[in-house]
Amino acid sequence: MTQPSPEYLAAAKANLDAFFGVAGKVFEGVEKLAALNLQVVRATLAEAQENMTKVSGTTEPPQWFALQAGFTGPFAEKSLSYGRQVFDIASATQAEVTQLAQTHYERYNDPVQALVEEAAKHSPAGSEAAIAAWKSAIAATTTLYETLQKTGQQAVQVAGSNFDAVTATASKALQSNSGQAPVAAGAKR
Template sequence: MNLLTPEQTTATQKANLDTLFGLTNKAFEGFEKLVQLNLEAAKSTLAEIQDNAQKALSVKDPQELLALQASAMQPFTEKVLSYGRRVYEIASSTQAEFAKFAEARYEAQSHRVQTLVDDIAKNAPTGSEAAFAVMQSAIAAANTAYETVQKTTQQAVEIAESNINAAVTTASKAARHDVEQTSRAARK
């Protein structure tokens, strides 16, 4: 007994293909953003290395060299932290796109299953109500489990984001403190 018509099978295959290509495009968009970020970081780093090398060659005494190194550390640390934040943002936004696709597919599939069960229940023989009640209960339980997982995942993402922001703030403050101490030591 085939429950799907050829038109429904074709529509399902088309939807699956659209989903595959949609997700693939989203993955490539995220990859492109990471490549662009890495190219920008490489260009910027190369320019900074060249600039710092030129400055180091013009230094006349060790104190001046220590001060130069100390002054270069703060921007470097900030850039590393900024890079990490941007990588996280790219990964997070790509993951969010995948989650939207998954949620839409789940909702559509859930609706199809519910419609199928309802259609079968209408044509079911008398006495099969208990079996359909069990199916309805299973569908409701699956939906509840899915919603719980969604909420838990969202909470985990929010906690991770909060922890990353706290770590970046702490690292930035520590780097500033270290640079200030090194600068003071170089002046002595």
């Protein structure tokens, strides 16, 4: 049985380190989402208890409807805030994973190119086509990596701007609705 070379062991260790680095970043993102969700559930339960206490103290239907209408605005604002926080956690996690992938790619791209160049220097006559194919494959991989990286960044930017637009529209709608006079019992809008 042959022993693996030191280069092979070093590459395997680097690949494992990269895998666990990415897994760690993803896990951190999941932890942040779980903490946010627990915080939201805790706050929602406390608010529901407070609201039920207020509602149970009302004796007239117009008071009850006014209280119910008052619950809608804060709920919508908190929903928008929650959505923003989820988006921020997801985009920060994506950025960290992308940075790790870029570091790993850059660490191995240059040595592979150097290996191909060294092989080209010492290759026998007639192997130019094989060396050209290797160089072409490396160039295609580099182009693919750069394209995927740019596409990912653009997707995050588009999603962020779309989320900002939806949030702004929803906030304006909330502000305009909260600025309207309450509807009297039996009145039509």
